[in-house]
Amino acid sequence: MNCILLPAENIAHETAQINAVSQVRHVTQVLGAKVGESLKIGQIGGQLGMASIESITQDCIQLCDVQLTTAPPPKLELTVILALPRPKVLRRLIMDMTALGVRDIILINSYRTQKSYWQSPMLERLDEFVLEGLQQGVDTIAPSIYLKKRFKPFVEDELAHLVTNGAIVAHPYSTQSFAHYIKKRSLDSLSPAQPDLHMQSVYGLPSLVCIGAEGGWIDYEIALLAAQGCTPVHIGPRILRTEAAVNALLGQWLL
Structure with missing residues (x-):
């Protein structure tokens, strides 16, 4: 603490x-x-x-x-959509995302999310994990956390409304890197035709990130997310655990 x-x-x-x-x-x-x-x-x-x-x-x-x-530090203008991970990983991920300052966290079902995860007592302890993360990050404002047990209805009916300033979906087999995505958005945001963009746009960072559980997203899920404006990106040739991927991606917002 x-x-x-x-x-x-x-x-x-x-x-x-x-x-x-x-x-x-x-x-x-x-x-x-x-x-x-x-x-x-x-x-x-x-x-x-x-x-x-x-x-x-x-x-x-x-x-x-x-x-x-x-005053507490400002929140990141960021929503993280995370496929519900293994219960023992959930605590660390909630703590880390809270400490990093994520504004909104959405835990969602996915093909590779086991049904038993939704019955885990860990889901009853989210407030406890958030408090640990706040004390680690020296913050007082908790992120909003939402549970979405049905992938397709959420993506088709709700996701588009959350994409306010770009969105990515982490996918190790994407042809585009996260670095290239950021560079392209940075150049686009500096166009004279768009003089009043938020500084986050200038640095090319999106406002929404989708990260899969162990094993990642299946092709069907990637296609559905992409149809709602989420650009698939990779962060290098290595296949990372969910915890490593979360911290590697979100660390960009702290730089």
């Missing part, structure tokens, strides 16, 4: 308390913080700041001199 995020009810009149077991343990055992020392904290959905430790017990840490004056 690079900051401790607290719900609004735990903060009042320049005082606050940490009573979540995992957070108390982190402060006392990992950080080794003592009474009188400062902590970086934030209010979930609010501001970031600092506070001093007033007292520590086994179950609660009392804070004083709470000053929440710093």
Whole structure:
């Protein structure tokens, strides 16, 4: 944890308390913080700041001199559509995408998504994984997460409305690289006929990314996504795990 995020009810009149077991343990055992020392904290959905430790017990840490004056970092203007991965991978992916600042996450069914994944108890813990990601990335604003269990109706009926500034679908067998896609869009966006584009357009980055689960998308899914404006791209000759592909692609937005 690079900051401790607290719900609004735990903060009042320049005082606050940490009573979540995992957070108390982190402060006392990992950080080794003592009474009188400062902590970086934030209010979930609010501001970031600092506070001093007033007292520590086994179950609660009392804070004083709470000053929440710093706005959280801006979200990436990005929607990630992710084929629901294996449950043990889901936690890490939600944490990573949250820490990176993704604005919207859509978990979708795919041909290679096993039906049992949708019954996983991990789906009931998404808020927990988001909190971990926010504390890692020093952010307070959670991404919006949507579950879409039917691939074709979602793609045909909803996807086109989400494609506001370009869209890609990661596909290792595409003939076009992500680098070429970005370069082409950058050149197009600098045209005198389009002077008022958002800076994201200038750098060629799309506003929507589709990433498959282990094994990727099948040809039918690629065709359906492409029909709705998603350009297939690859990121090199290597076949990557979903986690590696997510971080390799989304890292472009941080550069």
